[in-house]
Amino acid sequence: MQRLTAIEDQIVTTHVEAPASKEGVRRVVFVGNYVPRQCGIATFTTDLCEAVGQAFPQVNCSALPVNDTSEGYDYPQRVRFELFQEDLASYAAAADFLNINNVDIVCLQHEYGIFGGRAGSHILALLRELRMPVVTTLHTVLKEPDPAQRAVLEEIAQLSDRLVVMTQRGLNLLRDVYGVPLSKVDVIPHGIPDVAFVDPSFYKDQFGLEGRKVLLTFGLLSPNKGIEHMIEALPAIVARHPDVIYVILGATHPHVARRDGESYRLSLQRLARDRGVDKHVAFHGRYVTLEELTQFLGAADIYVTPYLNPAQIVSGTLAYAVGAGKAVVSTPYWHAEELLAEERGVLVPFRDSDALAKRIIDLLDDEVRRHAMRKRAYLHARDMTWPNVALLYMKTFEKAKEERRRSPRPAFVAATLADRPAELPEVNLDHLTRLTDSTGLLQHAVFSVPNY
Structure with missing residues (x-):
């Protein structure tokens, strides 16, 4: 951890060694966009994963990114599994992957626009199946959500063991708009690189x-x-x-x-x-x-x-x-x-x-x-430097782990075919397109001759 003091006109940075993680938090998976995808969430998720991995080398940190294209991205080795934004089945498959791989903490980066479904609702299919503690960082907290946005965020809050926001305003909105108890929320600032104070x-x-x-x-x-x-x-x-x-x-x-x-x-x-x-x-x-x-x-x-x-x-x-x-x-x-x-x-x-x-x-x-x-x-x-932010996240992970130990959820039971909805083929409306011209749908006809 870093602390900074001012001595007259000089700025002096001192470093404090981060304590070792408590027993129990040994594997963390970060879910969210990831580099080389170009967006703010990808940069944040990558920086947070790397910061926690560097501050706590005994913790296995890996990533589960979201793809917005069918080709995906050329991800680094920390990526162990990939979601496809609009493919609902991939969210269920990701939950199975996490459940069977002895993951201690899932750290979800939430932004409505990066997940599929209305208001990003596909992510709920993953969260509902997870058996380990979940810590969710909320990158957007709306003051006036529409019904779908409210429903998604309220269920995410319910399914998460702890929530992280980056500002006091976010904390107040969770309490006042969504009814989330403050005891469930930690305020951790957005991380930054530790750079020198230099003349431009x-x-x-x-x-x-x-x-x-x-x-x-x-x-x-x-x-x-x-x-x-x-x-x-x-x-x-x-x-x-x-x-x-x-x-x-x-x-x-x-x-x-x-x-x-x-x-x-x-x-x-x-x-x-x-x-x-x-x-x-x-x-x-x-x-x-x-x-x-x-x-x-x-x-x-x-x-x-x-x-x-x-x-x-x-x-x-x-x-x-x-x-x-x-x-x-x-x-x-x-x-x-x-x-x-x-x-x-x-x-x-x-x-x-x-x-x-x-x-x-x-x-x-x-x-x-x-x-x-x-x-x-x-x-x-x-x-706000990344080593400090990593330390705060680890404290939140440990808190989530301890809270889950004190209040365990139902034991994990392998899902059978009866537990999953029947899969249907994707709807194909090509035949309707062929039957339709600029006026409307042609029906009850023998070729182009009406047959009423």
Whole structure:
């Protein structure tokens, strides 16, 4: 575990050795998207699995990822079994695999969109069959869920031994909206890499940005990121600080790319040209490694998250930026409100380019304030480094194991054919397609001659 103290103007990090895991937690399987799949959940699941494995080498950590394509992905050796998002039978098969392999803890990463069925309900088919303790990390907790979303989350809460949320807001929503007892929930922050607190000039020459003031947004591109509002703010910023450059780092989200291609990125590029700031915008349209990301973050003077969804309860990119000691300007989505409190960042209204410009200019004008904000953010985030987060997760795993020992569930009994619903072939409606034209369905006819 890491603890951080401030001595005058120096930042000193000390390391505390993580205690050994208690007897009983020897094998943990993490269920969720996994690299090389490109999405925030995949990055989180991979980082958490690796962090727990490194902090507790005596624990066997493996992964059970979810595939969104029939081809799957070229996974690393930690992956022992694969789910297919829309294939309900694969969820039952995964439950059988976990039950017979002496798994001590299943750690589920829940986000509605990564599992098949209405509101991701396919994951319930797996959870209902599991015989070991389940710890579920909730990456989304909705204040106003629709009936299907509410039903899924309430059953996940019931089937899980413990729940993990990453913010106090998430804890309050589970209590107030879903009726989950607080005693069942642990608040564990989003993990971050442990990076040094460095002057942005240290990395700028690596990207040809020496002598420039760097604004940065990173993450998978999609229209809900609100980057167009930041580009709209650039003319006013550039007028005051002509040496500013706005770096937009990240590939287009794979789901967006499959549906819309690069239309969003191209619209941003057209907007920058139309506003006359194309010489002050740089796109790096690729998925970067952690080392590259650390260097880009290190080069940034200000990190910007102009996101459009107020109900975003977790942002890994925001956590990374705060952990790197960046001055942050953000819209007030839930995670930002909590993480940037106490002058660890600046909040601006949604879709307000004028406010973005004003606050960024204020920070660029006031170096003392900007540096003080950076230091406050960095110090606050030291408990969020992955070794610390791994320790907190292991405590939650041990708690779930102990609670299950005190209150055991019915003994595991092998499922027989009578316990499973009869399997039917997939419905094939090709014959109806052949009988249908632009007017309607042709019936009661001999070839094309009506026969009433």
